[in-house]
Amino acid sequence: xxxxxLLKHYRGAPAAVNDVPMDQWAPDEIxxxxxxxxxxxxxxxxxxxxxxxxxxxxxxMFVRYDGEGRPPITDGPFAETKDLIxxxxxxxxxxxxxxxxxxxxxxxxxxxxxxxxxxxxxxxPFLTEPPTITE
Amino acid sequence: xxxxxxxxxxxxxxxxxxxxxxxxxxxxxxxxDALVEAVRVWPAEPPRDPKGWLITVAWRRFLDATRxxxxxxxxxxxxxxxxxxxxAPGVDDTLQLYFLCAHPSLTPSSAVALTLRAVGGLTxxxxxxxxxxxxxxxxxxxxxxxxxxxxxxxxxxxDVATVLRVLYLVFNEGYSGDVDLSAEAIRLTRQLAASxxxxxxxxxxxxxxxxxxxxxxxxxxxxxxxxxxxxxxxRWNTESIAEGVEILQAALARDxxxxxxxxxxxxxxxxxxxxxxxxxxxxxxxxxxxxxxLTDNPVVRLNRAVAVGEADGARSGLAALATLxxxxxRYTAVAAYLHxxxxxxATAARLYAEAAHHAPNLAERDHLTRQAARLxxxxxxx
Numbered sequence: 001x002x003x004x005x006l007l008k009h010y011r012g013a014p015a016a017v018n019d020v021p022m023d024q025w026a027p028d029e030i031x032x033x034x035x036x037x038x039x040x041x042x043x044x045x046x047x048x049x050x051x052x053x054x055x056x057x058x059x060x061m062f063v064r065y066d067g068e069g070r071p072p073i074t075d076g077p078f079a080e081t082k083d084l085i086x087x088x089x090x091x092x093x094x095x096x097x098x099x100x101x102x103x104x105x106x107x108x109x110x111x112x113x114x115x116x117x118x119x120x121x122x123x124x125p126f127l128t129e130p131p132t133i134t135e
Numbered sequence: 136x137x138x139x140x141x142x143x144x145x146x147x148x149x150x151x152x153x154x155x156x157x158x159x160x161x162x163x164x165x166x167x168d169a170l171v172e173a174v175r176v177w178p179a180e181p182p183r184d185p186k187g188w189l190i191t192v193a194w195r196r197f198l199d200a201t202r203x204x205x206x207x208x209x210x211x212x213x214x215x216x217x218x219x220x221x222x223a224p225g226v227d228d229t230l231q232l233y234f235l236c237a238h239p240s241l242t243p244s245s246a247v248a249l250t251l252r253a254v255g256g257l258t259x260x261x262x263x264x265x266x267x268x269x270x271x272x273x274x275x276x277x278x279x280x281x282x283x284x285x286x287x288x289x290x291x292x293x294d295v296a297t298v299l300r301v302l303y304l305v306f307n308e309g310y311s312g313d314v315d316l317s318a319e320a321i322r323l324t325r326q327l328a329a330s331x332x333x334x335x336x337x338x339x340x341x342x343x344x345x346x347x348x349x350x351x352x353x354x355x356x357x358x359x360x361x362x363x364x365x366x367x368x369x370r371w372n373t374e375s376i377a378e379g380v381e382i383l384q385a386a387l388a389r390d391x392x393x394x395x396x397x398x399x400x401x402x403x404x405x406x407x408x409x410x411x412x413x414x415x416x417x418x419x420x421x422x423x424x425x426x427x428x429l430t431d432n433p434v435v436r437l438n439r440a441v442a443v444g445e446a447d448g449a450r451s452g453l454a455a456l457a458t459l460x461x462x463x464x465r466y467t468a469v470a471a472y473l474h475x476x477x478x479x480x481a482t483a484a485r486l487y488a489e490a491a492h493h494a495p496n497l498a499e500r501d502h503l504t505r506q507a508a509r510l511x512x513x514x515x516x517x
């Protein structure tokens with residue numbers, strides 16, 4: 001088994017094919033989209049491949065240490081050009097092919113006009129523990 | 136076996152162990168062990184005296200755990216010397232436990248976790264699941280909390296307000312995992328109300344019951360939020376409403392108003408309206424005025440602006456809103472709603488979309504996006 005992170009972006013990914021802001025969709029299309037996402041996660045739980053999924057707020061900042069006795073320096077809110085993660089799903093699957101297949105399914109979530117969004121999702125393998133048998 | 140009934144015995148059993156001389160942290164562990172043992176054994180061999188059974192097993196566990204301890208002798212002497220205070224009124228112990236678990240030296244998250252375990256009798260695993268953190272993390276949080284209160288004397292009187300804040304937090308988390316935290320908060324508040332006579336305890340219990348009554352109507356089958364005005368009121372739980380109203384009226388009659396009673400009064404006015412149109416908004420505004428006098432929470436004034444918008448028209452609502460800080464959570468959502476009521480659909484749609492961007496959770500974000508989409512879809516100028 002191998003774990004993969006599926007990353008969804010507010011900004012920074014290549015533009016989706018069906019790239020229309022959600023508030024310009026018909027209300028029914030939003031309902032259908034939300035339902036698709038729920039069904040997708042439910043199905044992965046049933047197949048035993050779902051690990052975790054979370055959404056992130058678009059607000060945030062950079063923070064860094066600024067030396068002994070000083071409060072950390074913050075820099076934010078993010079510039080409009082920054083790559084911005086919207087959320088993630090962690091899956092545990094048998095193969096890289098399966099991970100690509102699932103990412104493709106998630107990207108097919110319906111959007112404006114009920115057509116698939118074709119959103120670009122970032123697929124990242126986890127670094128694993130070293131194997132017990134090395135010979 | 137009724138697990139809630141079993142857990143309801145937790146505080147009095149724990150109180151007895153502490154009165155026998157066990158320190159709180161060790162006694163709490165022992166009671167947890169006894170509860171786990173009860174879940175295992177009782178279905179096959181139900182005890183005649185469940186509480187007595189729990190006390191015996193918990194005390195044995197406590198002695199086992201401290202046997203190697205140098206303090207063992209002293210503890211055993213304590214048992215021999217002191218008459219076992221099993222007839223001590225359980226309610227006092229229960230109340231003391233509430234105070235201890237909500238002690239002001241604890242952070243809110245620690246107080247919540249400790250209350251759910253030591254008063255509620257939930258396991259660390261159940262609490263961890265409910266708050267979506269690893270079990271080891273929750274275990275650490277609870278043991279740190281126990282260390283923090285280890286020096287607090289068990290018989291010191293506490294502040295009811297701190298207990299109410301903890302119970303309010305538990306209720307507001309809703310539920311995830313297999314434990315219904317809202318129902319658990321109601322159970323714990325009911326149990327507290329039985330231990331202490333205080334109008335704000337009644338106020339909080341009434342507020343919880345009146346809010347909980349709407350739960351089935353609050354979400355659509357697809358999980359989306361249903362706003363109060365659009366809820367199917369036939370799905371409100373009338374039994375829960377009746378109980379909440381009765382408790383609230385008895386509390387209000389004592390003329391010691393507090394913020395929970397005022398909030399419950401507002402919830403009761405909503406419950407009284409057979410349809411959204413019949414809501415007595417004028418009275419609701421008056422209650423928000425009372426609430427604003429009792430607390431400086433700016434969210435109260437935000438909600439008041441909504442009520443003013445309903446009572447006196449959207450323009451008055453917008454005027455009330457204009458006096459508030461625009462960075463308040465949900466300010467933009469309220470502005471969007473009032474602009475829509477005022478007929479300015481373009482501004483409303485823009486504000487709904489902006490509010491969605493800042494929404495604190497997915498359910499609200501989806502709801503606000505849908506509101507923006509609804510208005511945009513209906514506009515001829517798109």
